[in-house]
Amino acid sequence: MNVHNRPPLEILLANPRGFCAGVERAIQIVERALEKYGAPVYVRHEIVHNRFVVEGLEKRGAVFVEELDEVPSGAVVVFSAHGVPKWVPQDAERREQFYLDATCPLVSKVHVEAERHFRDGLHIIMIGHAGHPEVIGTMGQLPEGAITLIETAAQAESVVVPDENRIAFITQTTLSVDDTSEIVDTLKRRFPSLSSPRKEDICYATTNRQSAVKQIAENCDMLLVVGATNSSNSKRLVEVAERAGCQRSLLVQRAAELDWDSIGTPGRIGVTAGASAPEVLVQEVLDAFRERFAVQVTEVDGVSEDVIFKIPRVLRD
Numbered sequence: 071m072n073v074h075n076r077p078p079l080e081i082l083l084a085n086p087r088g089f090c091a092g093v094e095r096a097i098q099i100v101e102r103a104l105e106k107y108g109a110p111v112y113v114r115h116e117i118v119h120n121r122f123v124v125e126g127l128e129k130r131g132a133v134f135v136e137e138l139d140e141v142p143s144g145a146v147v148v149f150s151a152h153g154v155p156k157w158v159p160q161d162a163e164r165r166e167q168f169y170l171d172a173t174c175p176l177v178s179k180v181h182v183e184a185e186r187h188f189r190d191g192l193h194i195i196m197i198g199h200a201g202h203p204e205v206i207g208t209m210g211q212l213p214e215g216a217i218t219l220i221e222t223a224a225q226a227e228s229v230v231v232p233d234e235n236r237i238a239f240i241t242q243t244t245l246s247v248d249d250t251s252e253i254v255d256t257l258k259r260r261f262p263s264l265s266s267p268r269k270e271d272i273c274y275a276t277t278n279r280q281s282a283v284k285q286i287a288e289n290c291d292m293l294l295v296v297g298a299t300n301s302s303n304s305k306r307l308v309e310v311a312e313r314a315g316c317q318r319s320l321l322v323q324r325a326a327e328l329d330w331d332s333i334g335t336p337g338r339i340g341v342t343a344g345a346s347a348p349e350v351l352v353q354e355v356l357d358a359f360r361e362r363f364a365v366q367v368t369e370v371d372g373v374s375e376d377v378i379f380k381i382p383r384v385l386r387d
């Protein structure tokens with residue numbers, strides 16, 4: 071398109087967006103393991119939910135598998151940021167594999183909390199999405215039947231527990247803050263003695279990215295969330311944007327997926343990225359817009375984050 075004919079477009083860039091400390095740490099663990107032990111380094115499940123990240127690590131010698139029977143004995147295997155059920159490290163030991171655990175410390179915190187409730191004799195209600203690896207990992211910390219999973223406020227209304235006076239709740243870390251508070255309110259109304267997490271289970275990164283989207287959604291004709299279709303926190307950002315007043319909210323993995331006919335000529339769009347989406351993919355999307363529009367980008371101020379998680383001692387230096 072002729073440079074002079076390009077329609078104007080304002081892009082509001084949400085802050086914070088993209089990588090969180092847990093994702094940075096998980097990727098660093100695979101990179102350091104490759105440096106220290108050499109390829110191949112096996113990784114059980116996508117280290118973080120992003121194809122671009124996974125393919126980049128594959129090029130450097132990481133081999134992604136779904137289960138440990140695909141990993142030879144004596145090999146190095148990394149567990150993903152989402153966490154694993156308790157039997158997985160035990161299985162790795164039995165198979166004589168050397169494992170490194172990239173579970174985000176904020177997911178491990180929920181595991182510890184679940185164990186504490188269990189030791190105290192409480193039945194646990196987990197709020198989360200069935201089938202998500204984090205939920206499988208957290209529920210797998212305790213014997214079957216110790217945790218009941220619910221996904222909606224309707225299920226909170228009907229869930230049956232062994233003893234209504236001895237229950238606690240925990241949540242997945244990447245849920246919608248607003249949906250979860252509705253579900254928790256329902257549980258608290260039904261079970262007044264419900265034990266709550268000492269500190270919110272929904273992590274700082276999820277909370278901050280959702281607030282940043284709420285801040286801009288109402289003023290945008292369209293909002294793009296750069297992230298993967300299996301990334302829970304990215305999908306929640308789309309829902310949050312819709313709820314905050316931006317009806318055209320879309321998840322895109324790469325710039326190549328943008329459907330220019332349906333995008334049309336918006337005056338102002340918002341752009342953010344899920345916690346597992348690298349900034350390079352955001353910049354790729356911006357460049358694609360620059361080819362078609364006279365773009366003016368505004369970085370919107372938001373909460374500044376300084377969280378850093380240490381990698382395991384064995385990989386330091």
Ligand code: SF4
Nearest residue numbers: 090092093174243273
């Ligand atoms: Fe950890 Fe939150 Fe990032 Fe998940 S989204 S890896 S819980 S910081």
